[in-house]
Amino acid sequence: MTSPTVAGKRGSILDDSRLTITDNEFRQLRQFIQDHTGIALSEHKQALVCSRLSKRLRHHGLQHYSDYYVLLVERDPGGMELIAMINAITTHKTEFFREQHHFLFLKEVVFPSYQKNPNREKPFRLWSAATSSGEEAYSLAMTALEAMPSFNEKNINILATDIDTDVLSHAANGIYTQSLATQIPEALLHRYFLKGQESNEGKILVKPLLKSLVHFHRLNLLDNPWPMHNKFDVIFCRNLLIYFDKATQSDMFRRMAGALRPGGYLMLGHSEAIHGMNEVFHAVGHSTYQLRGKS
Ligand SMILES: C[S@@+](CC[C@H](N)C(=O)[O-])C[C@H]1O[C@@H](n2cnc3c(N)ncnc32)[C@H](O)[C@@H]1O
CATH class of the missing domain: 3.40.50.150 (Vaccinia Virus protein VP39)
Structure with a gap:
C-alpha cells in the first residue's frame, strides 16, 4: 500500500516491504537517474522510485535509500549495481506492430x-x-x-x-x-x-x-x-x-x-x-x- 508523502519525513511513502523514502532521498536518486539514463522523473514519481528500487535495497540488506545512494556513488566501481538499478527503474511497455x-x-x-x-x-x-x-x-x-x-x-x-x-x-x-x-x-x-x-x-x-x-x-x-x-x-x-x-x-x-x-x-x-x-x-x-x- 502507498501512503501520501509528508515532506522530509521518513515514513512518508510506504511500500509492501515497509521501506520508506524521504523527499531528500528521492531528489538525490532522481538526479542520479537523470544523469545516468536521461530519464527526467517528475515530482510525483516518488512512490514509483520507492517501489521499483525496493528490491535493490532488499538485495543489499539496506533500510534507507540514502545508504543505497551511497552504495551507487561510492561502492560500485564496476558499475554492476548501476546496471541493476537501471534495469529496475526503466519502463518497458511495448507490443508487436505497436503504432502500426x-x-x-x-x-x-x-x-x-x-x-x-x-x-x-x-x-x-x-x-x-x-x-x-x-x-x-x-x-x-x-x-x-x-x-x-x-x-x-x-x-x-x-x-x-x-x-x-x-x-x-x-x-x-x-x-x-x-x-x-x-x-x-x-x-x-x-x-x-x-x-x-x-x-x-x-x-x-x-x-x-x-x-x-x-x-x-x-x-x-x-x-x-x-x-x-x-x-x-x-x-x-x-x-x-x-x-x-x-x-x-x-x-x-x-x-x-x-x-x-x-x-x-x-x-x-x-x-x-x-x-x-x-x-x-x-x-x-x-x-x-x-x-x-x-x-
Ligand atoms: C517504453 S519502452 C519503448 C519500447 C519500444 N520502442 C516501443 O515503443 O514499443 C522504452 C525503452 O527505453 C529504454 N531506455 C531507457 N533509457 C534509455 C537510454 N538512456 N538509452 C537507451 N535505452 C533506454 C528502456 O529500458 C525501455 O526498454
Whole structure:
C-alpha cells in the first residue's frame, strides 16, 4: 500500500516491504537517474522510485535509500549495481506492430522506393533504439521480409539496442507468451514463429530466419559517441524521448540526424515530436520525419 508523502519525513511513502523514502532521498536518486539514463522523473514519481528500487535495497540488506545512494556513488566501481538499478527503474511497455502506421509507411513508401533505387547502398540498415524486449525489432524484420521477399540477413540489417540488459536477453531469446500472438497477423505468426513445446509450452518462439536479421546490443543513448560507424536508412526511437528533458531531446535529434543516410527516416512515439529543426528534418507523416538531402 502507498501512503501520501509528508515532506522530509521518513515514513512518508510506504511500500509492501515497509521501506520508506524521504523527499531528500528521492531528489538525490532522481538526479542520479537523470544523469545516468536521461530519464527526467517528475515530482510525483516518488512512490514509483520507492517501489521499483525496493528490491535493490532488499538485495543489499539496506533500510534507507540514502545508504543505497551511497552504495551507487561510492561502492560500485564496476558499475554492476548501476546496471541493476537501471534495469529496475526503466519502463518497458511495448507490443508487436505497436503504432502500426510506421510499419505501413515502411511497407508502402520506404521499402518500395529503396528497391527501385539503382544506387541504393547495401545492406538496408534499420536501428531500433530503445527496443525493449524485442517486439519492435522483430516487427521491423517481418515487415522488411514481407516487403522484400528476396532479401535475407545479408541485405537487411537490424540493430536493436536498449540500456536494460534484462529486456535485451529476453529479446535475444525471442520467446514470448502465447497471449502476445494476438498482436501478430495470423499469416506472419505462422511464417515467423514456432509453437513452444515442453518447457516452452504456452509460448511462441521466433524462428531462426527472423532472428538472423536482428542484432541486440546494450547501448545507453546518452553515451557519446555511439559506437556505430555505418549510417542507417531508418531509425525507430519510440516512446523513450518523452521521458528526456528538452535539451537532451534536441541533442538526440541532432545525433540521430548524424546517424542517418541523407533521405533516411526517423520514427518517434505517438506523443513525441521534433520542434525547430526544419532545416534538418521534414515531417512526412504522424511522428515520421525524413532527413533532408538526396538519398
Ligand atoms: C517504453 S519502452 C519503448 C519500447 C519500444 N520502442 C516501443 O515503443 O514499443 C522504452 C525503452 O527505453 C529504454 N531506455 C531507457 N533509457 C534509455 C537510454 N538512456 N538509452 C537507451 N535505452 C533506454 C528502456 O529500458 C525501455 O526498454
